[in-house]
Amino acid sequence: MTKSNNMSQTRRDFIKTAALGASAAVGASLWGGCSSSTNPAQAGADHTAQGNGFVGYGTGAKGDLSALVVIEDGAIKSVAPGPNLESQGPGETAFKLLSQRVVDAQSINVDAISGATLTSLGYLSAIKEAVESAGMTEAFDTPVASEVVKREDAEYDVVVVGAGGAGLMAAMTLIYPNYDNVKSEIKVIVLEKLDIVGGSTSLSYGGCAVGDGLQANDTMGYHVTPEEMVDLLRKRNSDGVNEPLAKAIFTKSPDTVARISAFGGPYATSYTGSVKKYSGYTYLQMDANLNILLSEVDKAGLGMYSNQGGFALAHFLETKVRQSGCEIRTGAKAAKLLAQGNKVLGVHVIEGTTEYDLKAKKVILACGGFTQNSDYMKELTGDLIPKYTPWCSAGATGDAFTLTKDLNTTRVGKGALVYFSLGTQLGMFADLNNIFRQRKQIVVNEEGQRMVDENQDEYAIAYHISQATNGHAFAIIDSENPNVGVFQKWIERGKVVKADTIKELAEKYGIDHAGLEATIKAYNTAYENGESPEFDTPLEAMYPVKTGPFYAGEISCCIIGSLVGLKVNENCQIIGENDTPIEDLYGVGEVCLGGNILSMLYSGGCSIATALNSGRISAEHIAKTINK
């Protein structure tokens, strides 16, 4: 139980009274946090009209949540979430699966949904509290027998390990090579070790880097050739780029999003509203209605931004793959590769208490990154992990490294993808974070010094913040700054301070005040003289700090991906001994992002571009070679 009895009683009575039909409209809106077409809460609201609905509360990954449990004739008839911040993206799947588990088992002792543990635990607490308030705890506090899965060894043409963007895109391309509804003969299975499909892809914004070839580029006058893109990546990747692969990815990228869109996927068909120029190339965001949109629930809450762009992408791919008849087997972990010398023959799978082999002509490793594996993080990213929270899929445990450890593979790249964050609970989804993204502020370290041109792309700034003293920095603005309204909102939440003088402002955050005063003086003087200050910030991108009161917001970082991967060739075949491809083994998505495309310094949209296009590249190579 997460709330005191008095407190939860008051809230419970309030919601129950409303739901009981004093006003049907009020009752419905109270449960309006999820989409109405799929929201079992609607069913719950109907049942409450008969007086059998009970409400409980819990705390999920993003704050408070509630559950409505309908009990009739001594049985749990339905379970549904109330308004909450979790119902964006994967949280919604967790609610559905967990509600079903409780109804099927007629027990409050079901397992959490792996991949959404915090949401699940909060929701289970809420369900238990609701059942307790019905006086039915004893009836439903029953043990649940663990499900016994029976599987035989089997054979497929292709086994895809990992159901994130890369694995699902590979599977969809294998099944529908022309992105129409005509299926190939290739027999594919996708394994996913979590209960939830989508990986980090479904947590992401879904923004994708694309170059020339989109109608929108012409409309908006943005142009970048694949060669220019490779050049840009070379400049950001100290270890060198896998040029043939990078060129193949950015040659295909516009065609891939156009095909996904034509095939019913969530990229906007008229791109103009969602394309921006980004470090010299085009960054295509999801349909603006799906992405970076304050949800209705958020408006009254913490000002979180939605991750529904990436979720919509993963959900589209999952639906297409499942509708084809291809199995996506959840809760099934590829634990070992079956191999003979340099040739891979399939995978050994652990599913619950059962183990079996899946033989395959080709295996695609689409296991995502390693940011949730603290050993790999320590080994491969130095001191990032103690500082920052990984805000990635729970499945990002570096299984591609573990599975191939005996195959003489080579790890390439450095570090992890860091991005602005307000702190561990809020991750990157908050309006203040999105204001930081606009780069209309001076950014200083604890010494009060600027570290980087604030007009650079946000990933470069985030990287510099990760290297600053204590891994954080401060955005400084004055009262005339266009974003002052959002800064003011966050004072109460303890993420922004306000003061009449720069000295006072610095002291509130423990910034060296003499350093900050000198920095601001030099910056303002340069601006008045029409000169660029240090780091060559252009005049039109400068925001002088002159008019009090002044504001400072603390910027920290979170980790949203891996920048170390396995060395692959231009077909995404994993390279083994003697620099030759391991036979019949592919690595796609974050498995091949680090070192091949990026290292240390991220470029926006390149992960999704790599996930989708490397998935497609591996599938096209397999289609050409599988029966030869």
Ligand SMILES: Cc1cc2nc3c(=O)[nH]c(=O)nc-3n(C[C@H](O)[C@H](O)[C@H](O)COP(=O)(O)OP(=O)(O)OC[C@H]3O[C@@H](n4cnc5c(N)ncnc54)[C@H](O)[C@@H]3O)c2cc1C
């Ligand atoms: C919050 C956030 C925002 C982001 N925004 C963007 C953005 O806008 N643009 C962009 O380009 N990038 C973005 N990224 C990065 C991008 O989303 C990822 O790099 C990309 O989606 C990775 O795709 P993937 O398919 O390689 O891995 P994932 O999507 O993580 O999928 C891998 C899957 O493999 C499963 N798996 C792992 N091991 C096994 C095993 N042994 N057996 C079975 N299954 C296994 C995992 O559980 C997981 O589901 C963002 C990331 C985050 C976290």
